[in-house]
Amino acid sequence: MTATTPRTTVTEREARRVAEAAREQDWRKPSFAKELFLGRFRLDLIHPHPLPDEESVRRGEEFLAKLRAFCETEIDSARIEREARIPDEVVAGLKELGALGMKIDPKYGGLGLTQLYYNKALALVGSVSPAVGALLSAHQSIGVPQPLKLFGTQEQKDAFLPRCARTDISAFLLTEPDVGSDPARLATTAVPDGDEYVLDGVKLWTTNGVVADLLVVMARVPKSEGHKGGITAFVVEATAEGVTVENRNAFMGLRGIENGVTRFHRVRVPAAHRIGPEGAGLKIALTTLNTGRLSLPAMCAGAGKWCLKIAREWSAEREQWGKPVALHEAVGSKISFIAATTFALEAVVDLSSQMADEDRNDIRIEAALAKLYGSEMSWRMADELVQIRGGRGYETAESLRARGERPVPAEQILRDLRINRIFEGSTEIMHLLIAREAVDAHLSVAGDLIDPDKPLSAKARAGANAGVFYAKWLPKLVAGPGQLPTAYGEFKHGIDLSGHLRYVERTARKLARSTFYAMSRWQGRMETKQGFLGRIVDIGAELFAMSAACVRAERLWREGEHGREAYQLADAFCRQARIRVDELFGRLWTNTDDLDRKVVRAALAGAYTWLEEGVLDPSGEGPWIADATPGPAVRENARRPFGS
Numbered sequence: 001m002t003a004t005t006p007r008t009t010v011t012e013r014e015a016r017r018v019a020e021a022a023r024e025q026d027w028r029k030p031s032f033a034k035e036l037f038l039g040r041f042r043l044d045l046i047h048p049h050p051l052p053d054e055e056s057v058r059r060g061e062e063f064l065a066k067l068r069a070f071c072e073t074e075i076d077s078a079r080i081e082r083e084a085r086i087p088d089e090v091v092a093g094l095k096e097l098g099a100l101g102m103k104i105d106p107k108y109g110g111l112g113l114t115q116l117y118y119n120k121a122l123a124l125v126g127s128v129s130p131a132v133g134a135l136l137s138a139h140q141s142i143g144v145p146q147p148l149k150l151f152g153t154q155e156q157k158d159a160f161l162p163r164c165a166r167t168d169i170s171a172f173l174l175t176e177p178d179v180g181s182d183p184a185r186l187a188t189t190a191v192p193d194g195d196e197y198v199l200d201g202v203k204l205w206t207t208n209g210v211v212a213d214l215l216v217v218m219a220r221v222p223k224s225e226g227h228k229g230g231i232t233a234f235v236v237e238a239t240a241e242g243v244t245v246e247n248r249n250a251f252m253g254l255r256g257i258e259n260g261v262t263r264f265h266r267v268r269v270p271a272a273h274r275i276g277p278e279g280a281g282l283k284i285a286l287t288t289l290n291t292g293r294l295s296l297p298a299m300c301a302g303a304g305k306w307c308l309k310i311a312r313e314w315s316a317e318r319e320q321w322g323k324p325v326a327l328h329e330a331v332g333s334k335i336s337f338i339a340a341t342t343f344a345l346e347a348v349v350d351l352s353s354q355m356a357d358e359d360r361n362d363i364r365i366e367a368a369l370a371k372l373y374g375s376e377m378s379w380r381m382a383d384e385l386v387q388i389r390g391g392r393g394y395e396t397a398e399s400l401r402a403r404g405e406r407p408v409p410a411e412q413i414l415r416d417l418r419i420n421r422i423f424e425g426s427t428e429i430m431h432l433l434i435a436r437e438a439v440d441a442h443l444s445v446a447g448d449l450i451d452p453d454k455p456l457s458a459k460a461r462a463g464a465n466a467g468v469f470y471a472k473w474l475p476k477l478v479a480g481p482g483q484l485p486t487a488y489g490e491f492k493h494g495i496d497l498s499g500h501l502r503y504v505e506r507t508a509r510k511l512a513r514s515t516f517y518a519m520s521r522w523q524g525r526m527e528t529k530q531g532f533l534g535r536i537v538d539i540g541a542e543l544f545a546m547s548a549a550c551v552r553a554e555r556l557w558r559e560g561e562h563g564r565e566a567y568q569l570a571d572a573f574c575r576q577a578r579i580r581v582d583e584l585f586g587r588l589w590t591n592t593d594d595l596d597r598k599v600v601r602a603a604l605a606g607a608y609t610w611l612e613e614g615v616l617d618p619s620g621e622g623p624w625i626a627d628a629t630p631g632p633a634v635r636e637n638a639r640r641p642f643g644s
Contacts (some may be wrong), residue, residue, distance in 0.1 A: 031363065036544060054353060063098075073127045082107065083256075099167060119295060122136060163213070173218065190220065196269060199242075204626075210639060246638065254420055300374035359416045365434060369540065374420070442519055487505070514536065543581070
C-alpha cells in the first residue's frame with residue numbers, strides 16, 4: 001500500500017500571518033503605481049522618461065550585438081522543440097559569451113549589465129527559443145546570483161558568484177507537491193546540527209533543477225534553543241550527498257526546459273551557506289522577485305514583436321476576396337491590437353527596468369503589474385496570431401516545412417507563452433499580491449478597525465486615525481488636473497495624447513474612490529472579494545500601461561526616432577485600453593460573483609454530477625498529488641548537467 005504524505009494543516013489566519021510577515025512593510029521610496037491606486041497621478045515620477053547612462057548603453061549594445069550573432073548562428077529553435085532539450089554546445093556557447101553572468105558584477109567575472117539591457121537580452125534570446133530564455137532567466141533572476149547580490153555575505157559572494165557568472169547554472173526551489181502559493185504549509189525541513197543543517201523534503205517544478213550545479217532551497221527550520229526558526233534560504237550544492245533529481249517534467253510548451261522533482265534526504269548544508277537569518281527566507285524570495293519578475297514581461301514583449309512581424313508579413317501576402325486579409329476589418333483590428341499592445345508592453349518593461357536601475361523609486365508594484373499584464377496580453381496576442389494564420393496557425397512548423405511552406409511556429413508560441421500566466425506567481429495570486437499592496441495605506445490606518453480579533457480600545461484608536469486620514473484624503477479625490485482641458489499639453493504633436501493622460505488622472509481618482517467604497521461596504525470581508533480585487537488591479541494595470549506608453553511616445557518624439565509612429569501607436573493603445581477599463585469598472589458592481597460562489601458550493605457538494613454523464617474520463621489512475629514523504633530516493637538520479 002502506497003504511503004501518503006501527511007498534509008500540513010494550517011489555518012487561514014496563520015497562512016495570512018506568514019505571508020504578511022514576508023512582505024516588505026515600509027515604503028521608503030516613492031512608487032508611481034502605489035500612488036496611482038491611491039488616486040494620485042504622479043506623472044513627475046516617470047516623466048521625463050528616465051534614461052540610461054552612455055557607458056551602460058555602450059556595454060549593453062556591445063553585448064546585444066554578440067548575442068544576436070550567436071542566436072542567429074548557433075541556436076536552432078526547431079531542434080530544441082523537436083528534441084525537447086537545449087544542446088550542450090548552445091549552453092557552452094552562452095557560457096563563453098558571459099550570458100550566465102549578465103547581471104553579476106564584473107569583479108566576480110560577470111558582465112554587470114543593467115536591468116534594462118538584461119531584459120533586452122532575454123527578449124532577444126526568448127524570441128529565438130523561449131526555453132533558452134527560461135534557462136537564463138531562472139538562473140539569474142531567481143537563482144543564486146540575485147538573492148546573494150541582495151542578502152549574501154561577502155564570503156558567499158566570493159565563493160559562488162564567480163561560479164554563477166561563467167560555469168555553474170543555478171535553480172530556485174520553493175514549490176512542493178502539496179504547497180504552491182501557500183508557503184505557510186512548507187514541509188521541507190532544515191534541522192540544525194552543530195555548524196550544519198540537515199535538509200529533508202521534496203521540491204516540485206524546479207526550473208533548471210535537472211541541470212543545476214547550485215540550488216537556492218527554501219526550507220523550514222524548527223524553532224529551538226538558539227534558533228529562531230522559520231522559512232529559511234540556503235545555497236545547496238546539487239552534487240551533495242542525498243540530493244536526487246527524481247523526475248524531469250514535460251509540459252505542453254517550453255519543451256526544452258529542464259524542470260524536475262528534487263528530493264533531499266539528510267542533506268548536510270553548512271550554516272555558512274544560509275542566506276540571511278533564519279526565518280527570512282520568504283522575505284528574501286519576495287524581494288528577489290521585485291525586480292526578478294521583470295524578466296518574464298521582457299520576454300513577453302519580445303514575443304509580441306515576433307507576433308507583429310508574422311501577422312504583418314502573412315496578412316500582406318494572403319489575399320481574400322480580392323485584397324490582402326489585413327485590409328479586412330476583422331483581421332486588421334487584430335493586427336492593430338498586436339501592434340499597439342506590443343508598443344505598450346515594451347514601454348512598461350523599459351520604464352520599470354530603468355526605474356529599477358536608478359533605484360530612486362520603489363517598483364515592487366510596477367514589477368508585479370508588468371508581470372501580470374505582460375503574461376496576460378502576450379497570450380492574447382499569440383492567440384490572435386494563430387487566428388490570423390487560420391489553419392496554418394494551428395499547424396506545426398515541422399508540418400508546414402514538410403509540405404513546402406514557411407515553417408512559422410505560431411502554435412508553439414501559444415503553448416510556450418501559456419506558462420507565463422502561471423509561474424512566478426499565477427494571475428490569480430498576482431491579483432491578490434498587488435491588491436494587498438494597493439490597499440496598504442487603508443489597512444495601515446484602519447486595519448485594527450476591521451480586524452475581528454482586536455479589542456475595542458484598538459478599534460477606537462484605529463477609528464480615530466482613520467478619521468484623520470480620510471478627512472485629508474477623500475476631498476482630494478473629487479477634482480484634479482484630469483478635469484482641466486489644458487493639462488498635460490506637452491503630450492500633443494499632431495496626435496493628442498494629453499486627453500489620455502487626463503483620463504488616467506481622473507480614472508485613478510475613481511479607482512481609489514471605488515476601493516474606499518468597497519472597504520466601507522465589506523470591511524474585514526474585503527480580502528475574500530477576489531473577483532472585485534482582481535478587477536481593481538486590472539484597471540490599475542491598464543492605467544500604468546497607458547502612462548508608460550504615453551511617456552515612451554513623448555521620449556521617442558523628442559529623440560526624433562519614430563516619434564510620429566510612436567504617438568500613433570500610443571494613441572491606438574490608449575483608446576483600446578480605455579474601452580477595457582470602462583468595461584472593468586462596469587463589472588466592479590455588476591457581476592455574477594455571488595451567484596458563482598453558490599454554483600461552486602453546489603458543484604463541490606455533487607449537485608451537478610448528472611451533468612458529467614455521457615462521457616468517459618481518459619485520465620489514468622493515481623493520486624491527485626504525488627507522495628512527498630521525506631526519506632531516501634527510490635528512483636535513479638535524473639540529474640544531467642550540461643556537457644556531461
